[in-house]
Amino acid sequence: MMRRMLWLALLAWGMILCGPADGRSAGPPPVGGKLPDFTLGVPKDAAEKTYLGLSGSGAFKIPQIRAKTVVVEIFSMYCPYCQKEAPNVNKAYERIEADPVLRGKIKLIGIGVGNSAFEVGVFKKKYNVPFPLFPDSDFVLHKLLGEVRTPYFIGVKIHPDESHQVIRSRLGAFESVEKFLDEIAKASDLK
Amino acid sequence: MKKRLMIISCLVGAVLLIMPEVRSAFALSDAYKDNIYNPGVLKATDSALKVKVGGKAPDFALKAVSGERVSLGQFRGKKNVVISFVPAAWTPVCSDQWPGYNIVKEMFDANDAILLGITVDNIPTLFSWTNQMGRLWFPVLSDFWPHGAVAKKYGVLRSDGVTERALFVIDKKGIIRYIDVHDINQRPSLEVLMGELEKLKK
Numbered sequence: 001m002m003r004r005m006l007w008l009a010l011l012a013w014g015m016i017l018c019g020p021a022d023g024r025s026a027g028p029p030p031v032g033g034k035l036p037d038f039t040l041g042v043p044k045d046a047a048e049k050t051y052l053g054l055s056g057s058g059a060f061k062i063p064q065i066r067a068k069t070v071v072v073e074i075f076s077m078y079c080p081y082c083q084k085e086a087p088n089v090n091k092a093y094e095r096i097e098a099d100p101v102l103r104g105k106i107k108l109i110g111i112g113v114g115n116s117a118f119e120v121g122v123f124k125k126k127y128n129v130p131f132p133l134f135p136d137s138d139f140v141l142h143k144l145l146g147e148v149r150t151p152y153f154i155g156v157k158i159h160p161d162e163s164h165q166v167i168r169s170r171l172g173a174f175e176s177v178e179k180f181l182d183e184i185a186k187a188s189d190l191k
Numbered sequence: 192m193k194k195r196l197m198i199i200s201c202l203v204g205a206v207l208l209i210m211p212e213v214r215s216a217f218a219l220s221d222a223y224k225d226n227i228y229n230p231g232v233l234k235a236t237d238s239a240l241k242v243k244v245g246g247k248a249p250d251f252a253l254k255a256v257s258g259e260r261v262s263l264g265q266f267r268g269k270k271n272v273v274i275s276f277v278p279a280a281w282t283p284v285c286s287d288q289w290p291g292y293n294i295v296k297e298m299f300d301a302n303d304a305i306l307l308g309i310t311v312d313n314i315p316t317l318f319s320w321t322n323q324m325g326r327l328w329f330p331v332l333s334d335f336w337p338h339g340a341v342a343k344k345y346g347v348l349r350s351d352g353v354t355e356r357a358l359f360v361i362d363k364k365g366i367i368r369y370i371d372v373h374d375i376n377q378r379p380s381l382e383v384l385m386g387e388l389e390k391l392k393k
Contacts (some may be wrong), residue, residue: 035229078378079220083294113218118382121289126294140217149221173236186234 021037028146029154029166035062036144040111040134042176048132053107054149063164067107069188071168074152077115077123082151085173089151092177093130102181109134113142113150139174155184209300216377217283218292222323225333228281235374241346245368248361251341253332254311258316261330263305265359271304271391272361273384276347276354280312280320284356284378289331290324291381299329302388307332308373312338313352347372360387 008048029035039059043049053066062070065174072088073089076080089108096102112120116137124133136142145154155168167187185191219227242249268271277288289308292299298364299306306329310317315333320333334341334354342348347355358379362371371386373379 035364074218076218076287077294077381078291079218079222079324080290080293081220083220083290085223114216114378116380116382118380119218120297122381124297139216139218147218151221151370 028148028169031166031169032164043132063158063162068105070156071108072154073110074151075110076113077119078149085151088174111136114139229283233375236372237349238347246273246367248367249344249363255332256329265366268363273306276357277310279351280316288378293327296328298385304388309334324331380392
């Protein structure tokens with residue numbers, strides 16, 4: 001009897017401990033779903049602030065970015081694929097900015113998982129990344145985003161009331177910049 | 192009786208709850224696909240240093256993946272040297288440490304420094320592994336045979352035969368100026384290493 005009760009007690013504790021702890025998700029945000037709840041620091045750089053349509057300082061949430069769709073690249077300065085893909089992602093940014101239909105509607109940001117501000121800065125400088133990059137030095141956001149491998153791209157459609165929906169959630173490099181932008185534009189009802 | 196059980200149960204729970212949360216401190220690049228072996232969380236450090244800051248760095252000569260033999264002595268009077276020991280090929284943290292160093296050659300150059308990467312893996316393993324990282328600008332040396340001899344000289348060979356995740360900064364005179372035997376589960380900060388290289392200029 002005593003042994004049985006002890007097992008039950010252990011089992012109960014086991015269930016408590018194995019359940020998802022706060023701030024953890026089972027996997028990456030699914031298409032049709034929502035982003036986990038987190039904030040990023042408002043960039044200090046004025047041009048980046050303007051690009052994102054943010055003001056002041058402190059923290060913001062991705063759906064607060066002034067855009068129809070935000071593409072979030074989960075990367076790491078230390079990831080060889082992200083390094084290799086950097087020129088293509090830059091190209092995607094340039095194509096968006098050069099396209100009157102997409103410009104101002106689709107915005108790009110990157111989250112450097114396990115990267116300090118210094119390390120994100122190294123990546124930005126090395127590859128002349130023209131869009132804002134944010135550090136995640138303690139892997140906090142990486143955990144929330146399902147500990148995906150890198151690079152990983154998440155498309156987030158933002159509604160006028162700042163509600164949002166994930167429209168793309170996929171691992172790996174672009175097949176082609178054009179195809180990627182086409183997919184995003186269509187899912188954002190821009191084309 | 193019930194009370195005793197409650198106490199035992201609470202004790203077990205309390206012990207489990209105060210155990211440090213096992214944190215993964217890596218993000219895998221898709222470059223390696225599913226080929227990374229995760230050894231789990233290991234004892235932070237597991238060796239005793241045999242060298243110290245201010246002391247002379249023991250010389251060595253090891254075979255590089257490129258086929259040449261590289262010695263520490265060949266840089267004497269010419270370059271500052273950063274030695275990066277990483278525990279093992281095809282493991283999570285190690286697989287992204289060197290690709291990071293690979294994009295900051297300019298920072299090493301600016302500090303007149305060369306980087307030597309060392310593991311106890313054999314050359315064929317190092318060849319396949321480092322091929323996934325793109326073209327590396329620094330030599331990758333194999334301390335495979337006699338197994339871990341150089342790591343042992345420096346006192347960074349762990350009891351299971353792999354090395355610590357350790358960084359040594361050695362100046363042009365061959366004097367050790369900085370040592371970081373890092374928690375094996377975590378990647379050392381690039382900022383700290385670069386700060387140490389900057390200090391050599393003073």
